[in-house]
Amino acid sequence: MASARLKLRVAPGSRQDAVAGWMGDALKLRVRAAPEKGRANRAVEQLLARELGLPVDAVRVVAGRTGRDKTVEIDGWSVTGLQQHFGA
Template identity: 50%
Template sequence: MSSEHGSGWFRAIDDGIELAVRLTPKAARDAVEGVKIAADGKAHLAARVRAVPEDGKANKALELLVAKSLGVPKSAVSVVAGHTSRLKTVLVASTGRERDALARKVAGLA
């Protein structure tokens, strides 16, 4: 069962919540900067990490940042698409009632 939430930057799927994220590596600090609208009109969560985009370091830093921001274990968060792109799809694993509570937390990142 899949359902859209918000302005399309995240959605509930069977395995959890998928987030559309635009990542800026080599930043001065690690931060989630809220939802932004790209030139094509699509919404995404903007995030910055200090890590460099080499050997998956920025992706790992993003996973940790999202986990901390949502209060979930880092093992529940993974980049599932866009590994070498700034635009990524991040999965936060969750099911059932936990997924509904997680969707509310995710909406709070906006």
């Protein structure tokens, strides 16, 4: 199965979980979870899985676990498909 990597800019501790649009080549996400003990990373995976209609284990944070800039790997999508889906 194909997978794609997507760069993210994450704002933890936000009022709501939401996809906030593109910032250059990175998709900005807002998550309510605090950036402690991996909570924000799990919230990112859950938000993207919900937005893309995937099981949570199909989305994985593969880089940037402790920072705002992250890279996720998403099974079953292409980079072009993700950009189209999120309106790039």
